Amino acid sequence: xxxxxxxxxxxxxxxxxxxxxxxxxxxxxxxxxxxxxxxxxxxxxxxxxxxxxxxxxxxxxxxxxxxxxxxxxxxxxxxxxxxxxxxxxxxxxxxxxxxxxxxxxxxxxxxxxxxxxxxxxxxxxxxxxxxxxxxxxxxxxxxxxxxxxxxxxxxxxxxxxxxxxxxxxxxxxxxxxxxxxxxxxxxxxxxxxxxxxxxxxxxxxxxxxxxxxxxxxxxxxxxxxxxxxxxxxxxxxxxxxxxxxxxxxxxxxxxxxx
Amino acid sequence: xxxxxxxxxxxxxxxxxxxxxxxxxxxxxxxxxxxxxxxxxxxxxxxxxxxxxxxxxxxxxxxxxxxxxxxxxxxxxxxxxxxxxxxxxxxxxxxxxxxxxxxxxxxxxxxxxxxxxxxxxxxxxxxxxxxxxxxxxxxxxxxxxxxxxxxxxxxxxxxxxxxxxxxxxxxxxxxxxxxxxxxxxxxxxxxxxxxxxxxxxxxxxxxxxxxxxxxxxxxxxxxxxxxxxxxxxxxxxxxxxxxxxxxxxxxxxxxxxxxxxxxxxxxxxxx
Numbered sequence: 001x002x003x004x005x006x007x008x009x010x011x012x013x014x015x016x017x018x019x020x021x022x023x024x025x026x027x028x029x030x031x032x033x034x035x036x037x038x039x040x041x042x043x044x045x046x047x048x049x050x051x052x053x054x055x056x057x058x059x060x061x062x063x064x065x066x067x068x069x070x071x072x073x074x075x076x077x078x079x080x081x082x083x084x085x086x087x088x089x090x091x092x093x094x095x096x097x098x099x100x101x102x103x104x105x106x107x108x109x110x111x112x113x114x115x116x117x118x119x120x121x122x123x124x125x126x127x128x129x130x131x132x133x134x135x136x137x138x139x140x141x142x143x144x145x146x147x148x149x150x151x152x153x154x155x156x157x158x159x160x161x162x163x164x165x166x167x168x169x170x171x172x173x174x175x176x177x178x179x180x181x182x183x184x185x186x187x188x189x190x191x192x193x194x195x196x197x198x199x200x201x202x203x204x205x206x207x208x209x210x211x212x213x214x215x216x217x218x219x220x221x222x223x224x225x226x227x228x229x230x231x232x233x234x235x236x237x238x239x240x241x242x243x244x245x246x247x248x249x250x251x252x253x254x255x256x257x258x
Numbered sequence: 259x260x261x262x263x264x265x266x267x268x269x270x271x272x273x274x275x276x277x278x279x280x281x282x283x284x285x286x287x288x289x290x291x292x293x294x295x296x297x298x299x300x301x302x303x304x305x306x307x308x309x310x311x312x313x314x315x316x317x318x319x320x321x322x323x324x325x326x327x328x329x330x331x332x333x334x335x336x337x338x339x340x341x342x343x344x345x346x347x348x349x350x351x352x353x354x355x356x357x358x359x360x361x362x363x364x365x366x367x368x369x370x371x372x373x374x375x376x377x378x379x380x381x382x383x384x385x386x387x388x389x390x391x392x393x394x395x396x397x398x399x400x401x402x403x404x405x406x407x408x409x410x411x412x413x414x415x416x417x418x419x420x421x422x423x424x425x426x427x428x429x430x431x432x433x434x435x436x437x438x439x440x441x442x443x444x445x446x447x448x449x450x451x452x453x454x455x456x457x458x459x460x461x462x463x464x465x466x467x468x469x470x471x472x473x474x475x476x477x478x479x480x481x482x483x484x485x486x487x488x489x490x491x492x493x494x495x496x497x498x499x500x501x502x503x504x505x506x507x508x509x510x511x512x513x514x515x516x517x518x519x520x521x522x523x524x525x526x527x528x529x
Binding site for chain 1: 524
């Protein structure tokens, strides 16, 4: 039984098919990049894993649990924008990752708050925002905001991390340093990650597996008649051969590996 | 250079700011002079000096019958009604606005209803309020609440719906319940919007207050204006109008300052 299991998932909006027959099994700790043209359902697929939407057919289960109906603490998420709370200081944004799920009102008080703030400061130190704790997110650069968003998401200790074009709004230099940052973070937590990106090289650089979404059936008279599915499932760590589960992978194919 | 690219300097800007006020004052003074040249006992446009005298008398001399200075008593009574009315309306606006904005079930139930209720002209139901609540304080406060609350509810629910969905989803992934999202994401983010909306609704609130006081009351700024109208006491009316304008302006100013201080993270659309 794999960690994330997507079985025969279909999704449609108002009768228009977006995704059809999506099947994939992902092991725990895998970094999955999702690429494809605009409007090919990448983000829809991510929303389905996030349980922000429920598929019209098929099911997605994480760690063998029954399919989720709404987002929960098992699924961390970072969007391209608006991922942090603008009305909270940088420190409180990290504290919120603990307090939102822990108390009825979402507030920590007294000793609990002080302890959480100390832990938050440690997190901020690690993500290079130690000096910005008392500022509001509006005072941060785009890259800093995304680092905060990732730090906040990881503080909640999700089982899978979902990234929807997290670096899409950043300039190329910042993007590169964010790649290193994300790799470091992931090395610490060994988390399962799904990342949607427009940038192919980014997908291959960061991902263990790269999923390509596209339409397999195409009707020129009705371009919207069919949905997209996974057309390529590439093993980015193994010379770009089609991905095979460890059981399928015979010993000899490793010979080509460096 | 294009007109729209020309900017006045700081001193000039200050002069320009004062100019319309001076112009109105000058126009009034001239008009007053002309009328009083024809009839020294003219009551319609009393001389500015006479108004100042009346104003001084109003704010210092106690009423012979009650022993209270009516001007301050009127101010106190009116402000109390206004604050209670606007306060209740703001509380209703915040609670229902957030609930309607956040919860589809509440929205499905109340969105249409509030939309219809907000179209009821408040002054048209003032007689009903007098009949139901009597001529006391309740009916006046109720008029302000009924006049202002629907606008606040609609505005606030709209503002809640404008909170990016990403934030609501993010909060859920951090384990937040509906209540936590309401208390920690929605309410704090619409608080500056609430202050903005209250500032906008102060105008209508004063209108409803003065209307209610004019019709049935025994104290209050609106009551006094409509009372002395019978004696053509323009000097009193003008003093009160200037005072009400000043009070309204100060409230707006204080709310704006409060918003800036209390919500330093809020910059967008600062007016």
